[in-house]
Ligand code: NAD
């Protein structure tokens with residue numbers, strides 16, 4: 001089996017490559033990533049001898065066609081995306097370019113060369129948000145698409161395109177919509193890694209608004225396991241929600257990190273709220289649990305300690321990002 005993984009030098013894609021190379025020694029893994037600011041070859045250095053890597057933009061039709069022509073993958077898993085909501089608010093254009101048009105290029109190549117599965121890694125953000133005072137409500141696969149940010153709108157556009165290629169061309173697709181991930185190799189612009197590196201530097205921790213927005217956190221390896229199950233056992237044309245019923249306010253996450261690092265709460269600084277800030281995300285994972293037997297394995301109390309310790313033990317990985325050296329070291333896989 002040959003799997004083409006796009007965005008494999010990013011956070012979740014990188015963890016997925018580690019997971020798959022460990023679990024399936026006989027699979028061939030081809031990674032396509034154009035190494036944007038969020039892509040880091042150091043994330044893949046431990047598995048570099050087990051993969052084939054192409055530095056390529058998923059929206060570059062000619063190059064992607066060439067990769068498919070020479071690699072002929074059986075399965076495509078598309079992680080490649082612009083992924084940060086705040087950046088999408090500042091500059092939406094690249095989000096539409098990569099997330100929508102890039103997806104279309106991959107779908108066309110998948111059709112042309114014939115794949116047994118095209119899997120789109122999507123997000124719970126396509127459902128918009130839930131009110132804070134209705135803890136009984138959850139996102140199911142039937143929840144209407146109702147996006148808030150240019151990022152989530154671009155991911156929703158891609159999802160609709162993927163489903164259109166299933167209906168119109170019978171391309172064998174699946175889509176997963178996961179809640180917030182955390183774990184190793186998470187770029188330090190997102191809440192958890194940002195707070196860890198700022199706390200270690202005794203810098204102010206910027207909490208948006210009152211810190212009461214709720215996210216549903218899942219350890220990244222549990223997301224990788226879900227995608228593994230979907231590409232092997234999932235039904236084509238189906239959407240699967242992925243989440244572990246682990247809702248936390250942002251302020252409680254920040255305090256947990258400060259507790260683990262034994263740093264004072266006085267580092268917390270409340271700053272201006274994000275524009276259009278989604279209030280609460282909460283996934284109902286009944287479908288993937290019932291149909292595929294997926295259940296999360298890592299409890300948040302363990303996963304967050306493991307994650308903070310990873311950042312303590314892998315300082316070079318994130319310090320090279322903060323200094324910009326990770327881009328200078330690209331030719332040597334950040335070694
Ligand atoms: P990330 O920003 O850490 O990584 C994205 C990767 O894609 C980077 O390696 C980047 O270089 C690459 N990339 C970006 N544009 C590209 C292009 N045009 N061509 C080729 N490669 C390109 O993102 P992440 O957090 O790992 O998210 C991966 C996927 O999972 C995204 O599709 C995201 O929408 C989705 N998702 C993320 C989360 C989360 O909590 N992080 C949750 C649910 C879904």
Ligand code: DAU
Pocket residue numbers: 083084085086122123124125178179180181189190191192194206207208211213214215250274281
């Ligand atoms: O739900 C899945 C989504 O989770 C993914 O689709 C996105 O790619 C991923 O980035 C993530 O989106 P969020 O916007 O939820 O993640 P972020 O880490 O940016 O923010 C989490 C919460 O923390 C959010 O309510 C905003 C808040 N926040 C974030 C930052 C960066 C702060 O309070 N301060 C900050 O500095």
